[in-house]
Amino acid sequence: xxxxxxxxRYKVAKRGQDVALRCDPISGHVSLFWxxxxxxxxxxxxxxxxxxxxxxxxxxxxxxxFAERPEGSVSTLKIQRTQQEDSAVYLCxxxxxxxxxxxxxxxxxFGPGTRLLVL
Amino acid sequence: AQxxxxxxxxxxxxxxxxxxxSCTYDTSESDYYLFWYKQPPSRQMILVIRQEAYKxxxxxxxxxxxxxxxxxxxxxxxxxxxxxGDAAMYFCAYRTLNFGNEKLTFGTGTRLTIIP
Numbered sequence: 001x002x003x004x005x006x007x008x009r010y011k012v013a014k015r016g017q018d019v020a021l022r023c024d025p026i027s028g029h030v031s032l033f034w035x036x037x038x039x040x041x042x043x044x045x046x047x048x049x050x051x052x053x054x055x056x057x058x059x060x061x062x063x064x065x066f067a068e069r070p071e072g073s074v075s076t077l078k079i080q081r082t083q084q085e086d087s088a089v090y091l092c093x094x095x096x097x098x099x100x101x102x103x104x105x106x107x108x109x110f111g112p113g114t115r116l117l118v119l
Numbered sequence: 120a121q122x123x124x125x126x127x128x129x130x131x132x133x134x135x136x137x138x139x140x141s142c143t144y145d146t147s148e149s150d151y152y153l154f155w156y157k158q159p160p161s162r163q164m165i166l167v168i169r170q171e172a173y174k175x176x177x178x179x180x181x182x183x184x185x186x187x188x189x190x191x192x193x194x195x196x197x198x199x200x201x202x203x204g205d206a207a208m209y210f211c212a213y214r215t216l217n218f219g220n221e222k223l224t225f226g227t228g229t230r231l232t233i234i235p
Binding site (some may be wrong): 031033035043044045050055089091093106107109 | 210220225
């Protein structure tokens with residue numbers, strides 16, 4: 001089946017602009033995650049949804065960052081008033097389930113990412 | 120908070136040889152998951168192998184195997200018969216078993232180069 005998809009793949013924004021990044025998880029996956037990956041670094045957790053509920057947003061760096069998943073499938077990460085330090089690759093991942101005895105369901109599958117460049 | 124350390128920023132190996140990538144982690148939990156992910160230049164992160172901490176047997180997936188030393192909090196990845204397609208960034212990651220705390224904590228990665 002189709003994997004996790006993200007759009008746009010590349011986004012150039014002027015400082016101060018708002019941007020919206022979209023994630024389409026694998027069909028049927030309950031959990032959805034957003035990560036930020038700076039150049040040359042490992043991904044860092046931003047936020048996590050289980051269905052439409054945002055269970056953890058502890059990684060969002062400021063109140064300019066907002067994420068939603070209103071119907072429990074597609075998710076949007078919005079960044080308001082972008083700053084140069086927001087330039088990074090934003091990765092989305094989904095997993096089938098969580099908190100189950102079957103470990104394989106915990107595996108997170110990643111999308112190709114959106115590369116954001118703020119000028 | 121858990122931390123993951125990859126002390127080798129870059130590694131290289133001759134094609135068909137074996138290479139081991141190191142990972143250590145810090146946690147106070149007794150049960151958790153550990154992962155190795157591969158990120159080729161196209162940037163799609165791909166799961167290579169996973170290990171449940173409660174399993175004593177080391178995980179293997181074809182040419183990929185791990186050496187999981189729970190007491191030492193070490194989780195190294197061994198790639199046998201290295202192939203050109205193995206060239207990528209490799210990230211070690213940790214995940215708690217706690218429900219509602221599903222995030223992955225990644226190391227800084229190791230760039231693996233395969234020498235033809």
